Amino acid sequence: MTAITGRIRSVTAPVRAAFARVPRGVYSALGLAAAAIFPLLNVWGVVETAWLRVGVLSLLFVMLSLGLNIVMGETGLLNLGYIAFFAFGAYTTALLSSPKFELRWPFLAVVALSTVIAMIAGFVIGLPTLRLRGDYLAIVTLAFGEIVRLTIINLQDFTNGPNGITGIYPPRLASEGAIASLGDAAWAKWLTVDKPIEYYYLVLVCVVVVAILLSNLKNSRVGRAWNALREDELAAVSTGITAARAKMLSVVLSAGIAGFAGALYAYYSNVISPESFLFMQSVIVVCMVVLGGMGSIPGVILGAIVLQALPQMIREAAGAARSEFEVYRMLIFGVIIVVMVIFRPEGLLPDKLWRSESHEVDPRELEKTRQSLFDLEEGEKDLEV
Amino acid sequence: MTATLELQGVSMSFGGLKAVDNLSFAVNENEIVSIIGPNGSGKTTTFNVISGLYEPDSGEILLKGESVAGLRPDQVHDKGISRTFQSLRLFSNMSVLENVLVGMHAVTDAGVLSSMLRLPSVRREEKAMREKAQEILGMFPGRFSGPRQQQPAYSLSYANRRRLEIARALASDPTLLMLDEPVAGMNPMESREVMEQIKVLRDRGHTILMIEHDMHVVEGVSDRVIAMDHGVKIAEGSYHDVANDPQVVEAYLGKRAAEATA
Numbered sequence: 001m002t003a004i005t006g007r008i009r010s011v012t013a014p015v016r017a018a019f020a021r022v023p024r025g026v027y028s029a030l031g032l033a034a035a036a037i038f039p040l041l042n043v044w045g046v047v048e049t050a051w052l053r054v055g056v057l058s059l060l061f062v063m064l065s066l067g068l069n070i071v072m073g074e075t076g077l078l079n080l081g082y083i084a085f086f087a088f089g090a091y092t093t094a095l096l097s098s099p100k101f102e103l104r105w106p107f108l109a110v111v112a113l114s115t116v117i118a119m120i121a122g123f124v125i126g127l128p129t130l131r132l133r134g135d136y137l138a139i140v141t142l143a144f145g146e147i148v149r150l151t152i153i154n155l156q157d158f159t160n161g162p163n164g165i166t167g168i169y170p171p172r173l174a175s176e177g178a179i180a181s182l183g184d185a186a187w188a189k190w191l192t193v194d195k196p197i198e199y200y201y202l203v204l205v206c207v208v209v210v211a212i213l214l215s216n217l218k219n220s221r222v223g224r225a226w227n228a229l230r231e232d233e234l235a236a237v238s239t240g241i242t243a244a245r246a247k248m249l250s251v252v253l254s255a256g257i258a259g260f261a262g263a264l265y266a267y268y269s270n271v272i273s274p275e276s277f278l279f280m281q282s283v284i285v286v287c288m289v290v291l292g293g294m295g296s297i298p299g300v301i302l303g304a305i306v307l308q309a310l311p312q313m314i315r316e317a318a319g320a321a322r323s324e325f326e327v328y329r330m331l332i333f334g335v336i337i338v339v340m341v342i343f344r345p346e347g348l349l350p351d352k353l354w355r356s357e358s359h360e361v362d363p364r365e366l367e368k369t370r371q372s373l374f375d376l377e378e379g380e381k382d383l384e385v
Numbered sequence: 386m387t388a389t390l391e392l393q394g395v396s397m398s399f400g401g402l403k404a405v406d407n408l409s410f411a412v413n414e415n416e417i418v419s420i421i422g423p424n425g426s427g428k429t430t431t432f433n434v435i436s437g438l439y440e441p442d443s444g445e446i447l448l449k450g451e452s453v454a455g456l457r458p459d460q461v462h463d464k465g466i467s468r469t470f471q472s473l474r475l476f477s478n479m480s481v482l483e484n485v486l487v488g489m490h491a492v493t494d495a496g497v498l499s500s501m502l503r504l505p506s507v508r509r510e511e512k513a514m515r516e517k518a519q520e521i522l523g524m525f526p527g528r529f530s531g532p533r534q535q536q537p538a539y540s541l542s543y544a545n546r547r548r549l550e551i552a553r554a555l556a557s558d559p560t561l562l563m564l565d566e567p568v569a570g571m572n573p574m575e576s577r578e579v580m581e582q583i584k585v586l587r588d589r590g591h592t593i594l595m596i597e598h599d600m601h602v603v604e605g606v607s608d609r610v611i612a613m614d615h616g617v618k619i620a621e622g623s624y625h626d627v628a629n630d631p632q633v634v635e636a637y638l639g640k641r642a643a644e645a646t647a
Contacts, residue, residue: 213501220500220507221486221493221514228476228487235474238436240462240491240557249497 015108027298035059035204039197050316053315058308059203065288065304066210066297067257072286073295073351074223074248076230077130078138080282081145085255087277087375088121089114089262094165094272095158107171111263118259119252121148126251130244145282154275158365164273171202171267185195206264210257215297226250227295280330287337293347302349307333387450389414389592390435390466390561395444395454395618397427397434400441404430406616408444417583417593419603421627423636428596429471432565433615435594436468437461448560463491463577465560469550469567471596477539481529484538484549485518487621488556524582544575555586562586564595568602580605600628612636 035053038055064086071077092114096105105113129140152159159165172179173191182188193202218224225246228236237243266272284307292303311329318325340347388411397405405427410417420428433439435446437458446454453461467488476484493514495507522529525548533541538549547567554562567583568576577624581608597603603610603624605644610627612620614636620627627633635643 215503216503217497220503220511221490221495222497222500224479224483224487225484225490227479228490230478231478232474234438234458235470235476236487237458238438238468238470238474239488239553240459241487242457242459244557253497 003035024298031298031301032208039200042197047187049196052200054309054312056196056199056203056268058305059200059207060261060268061285061288061308062301062304063203063207063210063261063264064285065292065300066207066214067254067261068285069289069297069300070214070226070250070254070257072289073293074218074230075247075298077247077251078134078141078286079251079254080097080138080142080279080286081125081148081256082141082254082285083277083282084125084145085118085121085258086150086262086265086281087148087274088118088255089259090266090276091152091159091165091262092117092259093263093266094168097171097267098165098168100160100165100258103239104169106175107173107267110171111260114263114266115256115259118262119256121259122252122255123248126248130247130251141281142282145277145279149277149279151273152277155324159274162274164271164275166271168266168270168272170270193267203264203268206260210260211297211301218297222246222249245307284333290337291348293350295353296347296349299347299349299351303347306348307336388412388447389416389449390594391445391447391450392431392435392546393447395434396433396439396444397441403616405434405441406614408613408618410504410611410618412594413591415587416594416608416611417587417591417595417606418611419595419597419607420611420613421597421600421603421633422619423615425615426613426636427615429565430616432468432594432596434465435461436466436563459491462557462559465557466563467554467557467559467561468563469547469554469565471565471569473543473546474549475546475549475553476540478537480535480537481522481541482515482534483516483547484553485521485556486514488553489514489517490557518556521555524585527551528552534643544571547571547579551582555591560592562591562593564593564597566596566598568597568599568630573601576602581627604628 026051039052042049042052047143064082066084068079068082071079071082093110095101096103096110096113125141125144129137129144132140153161155161173193179188179191182191190198193199225236225241228239228241229243229246233243265276269276285304288303288307289300290303291307292301293299311325311332315322315325388413389561392411392543393409395405395408396403408427408431410418417420420431422428430439434441435453437453437456439462440455440471444454445452447545448464448466451464453464453466453620476487479487493510495510499507522534528545528548529552538546541549547569551564551567564583568579571579580602583593583595584601587606607624610620611618612627612630612633614632619632619636622630631643
């Protein structure tokens with residue numbers, strides 16, 4: 001195995017070196033530009049509207065992965081019930097903006113409340129569970145996700161149970177009166193978001209804002225405290241980090257982002273039902289984070305796009321064999337994850353410092369590192385151990 | 386004058402084993418005190434009790450007259466006690482610089498919202514932190530210069546990891562610095578260098594409590610030495626008094642050796 005990967009590495013080395021010289025900001029700008037231009041392909045008639053829908057869902061999963069990455073990648077806590085927070089956001093929105101209770105709250109108020117409710121859920125589940133570590137935490141969060149889903153199914157009066165809530169109103173970015181007063185102004189129709197392209201840009205803006213806020217946070221005192229807890233909890237608390245508080249903050253924040261994504265999802269899909277919040281969805285978000293690279297913001301964005309868009313592409317390509325493909329979808333996911341864990345456990349676009357402990361080290365690489373460290377110390381007479 | 390650190394009759398047992406038994410001692414300001422003793426004599430347990438990792442069964446621990454016994458480790462750190470670990474505990478996947486910045490966590494206060502928005506106050510604080518980190522890393526000339534600060538901590542040599550742990554502990558300007566075997570595993574050259582650095586720290590006004598097995602280092606830097614055996618303090622005083630104490634010799638070398646020196 002080492003021989004094969006070693007050969008692949010030596011062949012790709014110059015290419016990788018060339019890419020490494022390009023500053024990361026350039027990639028972010030290119031990615032953003034691509035995301036912004038993508039819907040225009042539909043306008044110009046290059047791709048079908050179905051692809052815009054794939055785009056919106058991919059962006060929603062990007063947001064979910066960014067949220068899960070806070071607890072999994074930054075703080076090192078495994079959460080297998082993450083989709084429950086997504087459900088909290090989605091149902092809050094559905095109840096406040098649908099014929100169910102004859103309500104139509106303003107968009108911003110609905111999104112804010114959905115986020116806050118998901119955060120409260122995060123706090124409530126975090127309170128008893130954050131004492132647990134590793135596998136135990138994973139099992140309890142898994143159970144939490146299932147409890148939320150089953151509660152939704154059984155809370156008929158509020159949620160319509162398995163039938164779900166239908167007819168969710170499209171978001172209005174300004175009040176009804178304000179939109180009416182604009183009359184026939186060409187852009188006034190943009191204030192009511194109801195076409196796929198409008199949803200796409202709305203979600204894109206939200207995702208970009210979340211990504212920027214989170215990358216600021218990553219390189220701050222708070223983000224470093226999370227990383228320290230992930231690396232060595234004992235050393236972190238001895239360095240003055242209050243573990244319970246920092247972990248709670250990361251759980252609540254990630255829950256809030258899921259709630260935010262849930263609100264956008266409910267608006268977009270128009271109909272929500274418990275089927276959208278299965279355990280499998282939590283697993284898929286975990287896979288997105290792992291595939292992209294835990295702790296790496298560009299990584300999880302890529303992971304979410306690949307795992308959300310790829311199956312859709314294959315489904316389209318499969319044509320008549322579509323239902324056949326559905327059967328094998330999870331199997332393909334499994335294979336992808338196994339292959340990743342063997343060949344590239346740090347993810348597709350890993351955080352620059354992330355070392356994968358399970359990686360086999362190429363002795364030549366190690367010698368090179370050692371040599372470069374030794375060069376740094378030239379002029380110092382004493383030896384390093 | 387109140388001592389910087391004072392232990393009064395501290396005891397700590399694990400089941401039937403009394404790891405620390407009625408231990409009392411004091412560390413005065415700007416003093417270097419070393420704790421010596423054979424393996425299993427309760428030195429590291431003493432450190433863990435002081436730094437809040439264990440709660441003492443009985444006794445009082447005072448930092449500048451204020452009790453810190455029974456507080457959580459992060460609270461003890463907030464009061465001004467900073468430590469290193471015998472078995473290195475760096476944040477391996479974080480850079481050298483980040484390790485030191487984490488050390489400043491308790492003395493900085495950027496919150497989650499202001500950090501997300503990168504408010505001017507956060508930027509100022511971050512800049513000040515980075516400058517201070519440079520100053521602290523600069524105390525180890527040539528060890529953490531330039532590109533090496535961006536390298537992950539796991540890539541460092543063993544000796545540099547120990548240095549980085551000291552740097553991280555210093556980052557919060559602690560009232561008391563506790564070093565658990567700072568030269569363990571180092572070669573004689575490196576031990577001597579660390580020894581000089583510890584002296585520099587005292588000259589800068591730090592108060593240090595240290596566990597060390599290397600007697601050259603203990604002799605070289607200690608103002609006072611405390612010897613422990615089976616959780617009990619068996620001797621205290623200058624290095625020479627303690628090193629020639631029959632009980633200490635017995636603890637290390639056995640009864641016959643103690644009789645021979647007596």
